[in-house]
Amino acid sequence: MKLRYNFVVRNVAGQAVAIAVGADSEQFKGMIKLNSSGEMIFKILSTGDITFDALLAQVADHFGISEETARPSVTAFIDQLRQNELLEGQGI
Amino acid sequence: MALYSLADFVVDIENKYDFLTRQCVEYQYSGTAPADFTVRVTEEDIRAEQNMTPDIRYPAGYLESVCAYRKLCIELPLHDAMLMHGSVISCCGRGIAFFARSGVGKTTHTMLWKQVYGEQVRIINGDKPILRFFDDVPFAYGTPWAGKEKLQSNDRVPLTDICFIERSPDNSVFRVEPVERLNALMQQLLLPSDPAAAEKTLELTDRMLSVCNVWVIRCNISEEAAIIAYGTIIGEI
Structure with a gap:
């Protein structure tokens, strides 16, 4: 799975935000606010196509927690991205 | 070529229509420093801008001004x-x-x-x-x-x-x-x-x-x- 659009992710006033850039900025306008795990997941997904298991492993490694601990929040975030049509490809 | 001082940048705006020249008259630069960057608006840019509002026909000079402003939007962040x-x-x-x-x-x-x-x-x-x-x-x-x-x-x-x-x-x-x-x-x-x-x-x-x-x-x-x-x-x- 990968992000449908190209995004820039950056912290503004203590809040991580993502905005679409390039030709995609015409397709997706607006700003996505991200919590710390969302920011991490967004940054990983921005690098290209990745499987859910590989994403889960990277998030767990980054936060120093087990994959089973990370799984509910990663799953919930990926679900949200899918519901908002921000993901393409298979993942879960 | 016409040089303007915008936010203390020397900007070379290559325009064709008088609208932009009149609009920027107060900002003309008469010093000797070279341009920090150039804003170039093409006829293609103007056509693309017009195509964004197909129901309203704008004068080319006005569209050129909007295009110059959009190009400034892209250039300025690269200069803080x-x-x-x-x-x-x-x-x-x-x-x-x-x-x-x-x-x-x-x-x-x-x-x-x-x-x-x-x-x-x-x-x-x-x-x-x-x-x-x-x-x-x-x-x-x-x-x-x-x-x-x-x-x-x-x-x-x-x-x-x-x-x-x-x-x-x-x-x-x-x-x-x-x-x-x-x-x-x-x-x-x-x-x-x-x-x-x-x-x-x-x-x-x-x-x-x-x-x-x-x-x-x-x-x-x-x-x-x-x-x-x-x-x-x-x-x-």
Whole structure:
């Protein structure tokens, strides 16, 4: 799975935000606010196509927690991205 | 080739129509420094701009001006500066920016300050000022792009206060954490589609919010609105 659009992710006033850039900025306008795990997941997904298991492993490694601990929040975030049509490809 | 001084940059604007030349006349540069960057508008750019509003036919000169402004939006972040959609006044040594959704009354509120406080208030720009950093100090500059009222001065002021105007029957002013009005602010930024320029714009926004006071002005269109805002922003800091 990968992000449908190209995004820039950056912290503004203590809040991580993502905005679409390039030709995609015409397709997706607006700003996505991200919590710390969302920011991490967004940054990983921005690098290209990745499987859910590989994403889960990277998030767990980054936060120093087990994959089973990370799984509910990663799953919930990926679900949200899918519901908002921000993901393409298979993942879960 | 025509050189202009915009936000203390020497900008070479390659234009074809008189509209832009007349618009920028106050900003002509007569010094000897080379251009910091060039803004070039092509006939193709003008056609593309016209195609964005197929139902309304605009004069080519006006479209050229809009294109030049869009190109500035892309170029400025690469030089530690950005264009914003808001008005900025200078008052008592402070630079005060007013942001509002379209139609809420940013220009009306700006004019109320001028009406009540006269010479104390200088309107830097009524619509699209440039923000430029020198070290950690953000300066708001006037630009030739100043909305239909053409409220602007070829001047600058250190930006100290950012105000979000919201309509209300009564007048009140209160300070908020920058993050509380991030959505509103982002809607008033001109985010370039170029990734590097967009990222730089977010960085500049973060730096601006780290040094400016952020206020919400809930107001009507009476002079009391300006008096209460002035008293709170200028009087209590």
